[in-house]
Amino acid sequence: MLDNEGAAGERGTMTFDLPYHSPNQRIGLLGGSYDPPHAGHVHISREALKRFGLDQVWWLVSPGNPLKKHGPAPLVKRMAACRTLVRHPRIHVSDFEAQAGTRYTAQTLAALQKARPAAQFVWLMGADNLAQFDQWQDWRQIMKCVPIGVLARPGQRISARMSKAARMYDFARLDMRDSRVLGHQQPPAWCFVNVPMMDISSTHLRQKGAWTQ
Numbered sequence: 557m558l559d560n561e562g563a564a565g566e567r568g569t570m571t572f573d574l575p576y577h578s579p580n581q582r583i584g585l586l587g588g589s590y591d592p593p594h595a596g597h598v599h600i601s602r603e604a605l606k607r608f609g610l611d612q613v614w615w616l617v618s619p620g621n622p623l624k625k626h627g628p629a630p631l632v633k634r635m636a637a638c639r640t641l642v643r644h645p646r647i648h649v650s651d652f653e654a655q656a657g658t659r660y661t662a663q664t665l666a667a668l669q670k671a672r673p674a675a676q677f678v679w680l681m682g683a684d685n686l687a688q689f690d691q692w693q694d695w696r697q698i699m700k701c702v703p704i705g706v707l708a709r710p711g712q713r714i715s716a717r718m719s720k721a722a723r724m725y726d727f728a729r730l731d732m733r734d735s736r737v738l739g740h741q742q743p744p745a746w747c748f749v750n751v752p753m754m755d756i757s758s759t760h761l762r763q764k765g766a767w768t769q
């Protein structure tokens with residue numbers, strides 16, 4: 557769907573092809589390589605909509621994770637696979653990072669907030685990403701910029717909870733009983749939710765040969 561803020565050009569900013577949203581909607585951003593996308597991505601997106609009280613979830617399909625040595629399959633292939641897999645009226649797929657020329661999440665969020673000042677973004681991630689979040693570029697800036705929703709992932713609960721980011725920002729952790737108001741919190745704010753877990757990963761699918769580059 558095309559950009560719904562025709563005035564973007566008039567503000568002197570770039571116009572992007574982004575999903576439609578109404579002002580003040582709470583939008584969860586699930587950044588990922590999606591190499592390939594799988595049922596776990598759909599599952600945590602549905603859980604995030606419910607548990608964090610979100611209006612939409614956007615899958616931000618990354619041109620390439622800056623921390624991963626090997627590049628993923630071509631973006632067009634991953635975008636097409638995401639669109640085929642996810643059939644949900646409130647979950648949308650976007651190649652915003654390729655459009656904006658950003659690869660690091662801190663830059664992506666700054667560009668998105670500039671492009672969509674009326675939206676309330678929440679960054680989403682599986683517990684494995686919280687465990688290594690302190691290795692991300694400008695991760696404290698990300699913490700200051702948007703609330704963060706973390707979803708349980710098999711084998712990752714303890715490493716996430718003991719991670720440097722979790723310990724340093726313990727003061728900003730929202731109790732999981734209050735998860736539905738996460739998107740209304742002033743950052744820094746983050747919340748870990750114990751959702752039913754799905755033991756599936758892109759790595760496993762690639763190893764099984766279910767996805768070729």
Ligand SMILES: Nc1ncnc2c1ncn2[C@@H]1O[C@H](COP(=O)(O)OP(=O)(O)OP(=O)(O)O)[C@@H](O)[C@H]1O
Pocket residue numbers: 586587588589590591596597600680681682683684685707708709710754755756757758759760
């Ligand atoms: N089964 C799952 N349970 C919880 N979170 C998940 C699951 N699968 C993916 N995620 C989360 O979704 C986001 C995007 O994941 P990504 O596209 O890297 O898939 P992946 O299965 O983790 O891939 P890979 O195995 O190649 O690392 C990340 O925040 C990741 O933590």
Ligand SMILES: O=C(O)c1ccc[n+]([C@@H]2O[C@H](COP(=O)([O-])O)[C@@H](O)[C@H]2O)c1
Pocket residue numbers: 586587588589590616618620621622623624659660661662685691692693
């Ligand atoms: O900004 C960073 O330094 C950074 C480092 C590692 C991962 N990320 C982002 O985290 C998201 C999940 O990555 P991945 O490869 O685990 O799917 C994806 O949007 C990446 O761009 C971002």
